[in-house]
Amino acid sequence: MCDSDRLDSILLAYGASKVDNFLDADVFILNTCSVRMQSEQKIFSYLGKIEEFKQQNSDIKIIVMGCMAERLGYDIKKRFKSVDLVVGTKDIDNGISKIIDLCCLKNSFKKINSNVKLRSKIVSHITIMKGCNNYCSYCIVPFVRGIEKSFDYNTIINKCSLVVENGVKEIILLGQNVNSYKYRNVDFSLLLKNVASIKNLERIRFLTNHPKDLNDNLIDVIAKNSKMCSHIHLPMQSASNKILQLMNRKYTYEYYSYLIKKLRFAVPDISITTDIIVGFPGETDKDFEYTLNAVKTIRFGGLYVFKYSPRPNTKAFEMSDNVSTVEKKRRHAIILEESNKISAEIVSKMVGSKHQVLVENIGNGFMEARTKSGRKVFIKINKEYCGKILNVVIKEAKVNSLFGDVID
Ligand code: SF4
Structure with a gap:
């Protein structure tokens, strides 16, 4: 997400513009993910389509970047001859501008618009660390993103101050394991406190967390600092201790639920979202039942559920992938159904309640805003609302969206 944002800003600064229609593009940039086999398959199928298009439009350029480019490198070019450049995550870290120069992209934009300025945004994503040392047994991230590296504290504060000066109201701090940030004597909770002291910044979020690094100082900052949003994404993955151990997650379900209790005690209205993997090697009906019961008990504000797929180089790749595809689908559907039921119950109780929202965007017929x-x-269209914090009353609720009226 952050690489896409950085690339977006640089290309816009070069005078490029985004197109809605495939047929209008001069340059195709595919920012890829390698975490799941399915994501890679989607990219292959998309590349097949663009390749056909290039046969009739030989001037277009195709660039594949991100984790999949790092993992497969020039094998992608061997399979898809029309790909012009493969840019891995480590190349991205060496500078996106350099890549643009390397690829002579500046000359590729036919529809130059010299008036294009960097987009003024309401919400900005800032990466504060990269890589991961946790080596969860199913995960390819440490292999394609490398070991953990926390970025210079002063650089982060300067970046945050700069985006706020340019009109940003909410900052989302990003990292594969954001809450393990440590730069010299600055840990994540201290970084959050200092980002929160930036004048005119309204809100802070962060993504994504590892339960083992969620300490009391961090909970304290979320609870006591009014700029902190009352939301945390805390991947659980499974509620079976046997599976958690096989996943090398370094916590038990009992510890995970202890953290949930602490968070809810400190921040009563906090929304906790999570990730779950079903069908991990060795996951029995009983193990799955533990996870389903945890979903029912914890009542997450939302969740992402994934069917396990083996990734090369990982420890789990050597394990027998012994849960059938049909069974993975069944477990996936059960978790999703339960989660949707809980979400519907949560949002229906919100009808009539009042919330502060930040208006982020002008959408299709509505302004898009977000609660803490x-x-x-x-909410109803009014361009002047953009970037404002407003009080709204919720009038209607659907599983993934709420409709509200602005109140004075
Ligand atoms: S903590 Fe997250 S990024 Fe790191 S190895 Fe585990 S799942 Fe992958």
């Missing part, structure tokens, strides 16, 4: 707990609220 991360729920999207659609």
